[in-house]
Amino acid sequence: xxxxxxxxxxxxxxxxxxxxxxxxxMLLEKIEGITPHANVIVSDDGSxxxxxxxxxxxxxxxxxxxxxxxxxxxxxxxxxxxDAIEECKTRYFLVMDGDLQHPAESLPQFYVKLExxxxxxxxxxxxxxxxxxxxRKLMSYVARYLGSFSLMIRRRNRVKDIMSGLFASETNxxxxxxxxxxxxxxxxxxxxxxxxxxxxxxxxxISHVNYVFGTRDFGESKINKKVIWKxxxxxx
Ligand SMILES: Nc1nc2c(ncn2[C@@H]2O[C@H](COP(=O)(O)OP(=O)(O)O)[C@@H](O)[C@H]2O)c(=O)[nH]1
Ligand SMILES: [Mg+2]
Numbered sequence: 750x751x752x753x754x755x756x757x758x759x760x761x762x763x764x765x766x767x768x769x770x771x772x773x774x775m776l777l778e779k780i781e782g783i784t785p786h787a788n789v790i791v792s793d794d795g796s797x798x799x800x801x802x803x804x805x806x807x808x809x810x811x812x813x814x815x816x817x818x819x820x821x822x823x824x825x826x827x828x829x830x831x832d833a834i835e836e837c838k839t840r841y842f843l844v845m846d847g848d849l850q851h852p853a854e855s856l857p858q859f860y861v862k863l864e865x866x867x868x869x870x871x872x873x874x875x876x877x878x879x880x881x882x883x884x885r886k887l888m889s890y891v892a893r894y895l896g897s898f899s900l901m902i903r904r905r906n907r908v909k910d911i912m913s914g915l916f917a918s919e920t921n922x923x924x925x926x927x928x929x930x931x932x933x934x935x936x937x938x939x940x941x942x943x944x945x946x947x948x949x950x951x952x953x954x955i956s957h958v959n960y961v962f963g964t965r966d967f968g969e970s971k972i973n974k975k976v977i978w979k980x981x982x983x984x985x
Contacts, residue, residue, distance in 0.1 A: 752860055757787040759840040760860055761920075763833040764791045765826050769847040770798040771967035774807065776845075779853040781811040784860070788812045790836055791847070792829040795819035800847075825937035826914075826971075827944060834923050843917035844941070850963045851915040858958045859917040867956040868922055871908035871942065872915030879964025888977065896943050899984040906953045911943050915960065922949075938979050939972060947983075 762780055766773060773791065780789060789811060791804045795818065804815045816833055818824065830844055841863045845851045851872070862870040877886070889912055896911035908916075926949050927934075934944040 752857060752864065756864075757784040757856075757860065760784065760863075760917075761788040761790055761833075761837045761839045761842045762856070763830055763837070763842055763844045764789065764847045765829040765833070765844070766791055766793045766796060766800050766847040767971050768796045768798045768800060769968055770796070770800050770803060772849045773800055773847050774803050776847060776849055776853060777804070777807050777809070777811060777813060780856070781809045783853055784856050785810050787856070788814070788839055790814045790816050790833045792816045792833040793818060794821075794824045794829055823936050825935075825976075826939040827934055827941040828936040830941045831927055831931070831934060831936070834920060834927065837920045837924075840920060841917060842920050842923075844914060846914055848965050848968055850965055852960050852963065855915070855958055855960050862956045862958065863917055863919070865956075866954060868919050868953040869906070869908070869955045870917045871910065871955065871957050872913040873909040873957045873959050874913055874962045875959045877962045881964075892977075892980065895981075895984050896940070900943075900946055903947065905946050906949065906955060907946065908942070908955060909957055911946070912940065913942070914939070915958075916942050922953075935979055935983050937976070938983070939976055940980055940983075943980075944983070 793800055801815055804813060807813050818829055834842060843859055859870045893912045897907055900907045930948045933948045
């Protein structure tokens with residue numbers, strides 16, 4: 750069943766950002782076109798470009814909040830997402846990159862599954878379009894399988910693509926996990942979903958949404974060697 754626009758009032762879209770002035774306005778416009786009654790939290794780690802000005806100045810019906818983490822002691826994608834979840838007042842949330850690599854068009858598919866009663870709906874990259882350097886492809890592939898293996902031997906809940914930053918879930922389950930095990934997340938890391946699954950012991954009802962991972966046409970990837978190394982260490 751296709752949800753009506755009004756249905757999305759109980760959804761918050763969390764967008765972690767670091768210098769995304771080239772794409773953030775377009776992404777907010779897209780979200781407004783698809784889910785005008787959803788809430789949005791842009792969780793920003795002190796962007797040095799115009800990201801804050803563009804988000805604050807966004808005109809439209811969409812309720813958009815800029816979470817300014819500029820002066821926080823710890824920066825990172827994971828902690829930015831966790832902080833935004835703590836700010837969430839809606840039953841559900843969805844995490845989506847701010848660089849248009851995740852398709853905003855997939856929002857309704859995630860939402861329908863949450864409404865069907867799934868606790869966690871994970872994006873599953875079935876294809877990566879455009880050019881990805883061979884080492885990036887290899888790293889993603891290896892991380893995906895090692896991540897899944899790491900969860901399997903721990904007997905944890907698993908998703909098809911543990912490296913996907915696009916996922917949706919029930920806010921309360923996460924708030925509880927953060928409050929009980931917040932220190933077990935790798936706060937400066939970038940695989941928040943992996944950390945959550947590694948920590949969360951109870952059985953979850955999980956579903957997937959397939960999507961095509963777009964190329965980054967604007968701005969730059971922020972993933973660096975230190976972050977990658979931390980992730981690989983966290984597998985074991
Ligand atoms: N708040 C915050 N956002 C970040 C950080 N690093 C990356 N991001 C955002 O997270 C999303 C994914 O990052 P990106 O560098 O594109 O990762 P990639 O797609 O895996 O290369 C983008 O919206 C970035 O702006 C960070 O340290 N803090
Ligand atoms: Mg990206």
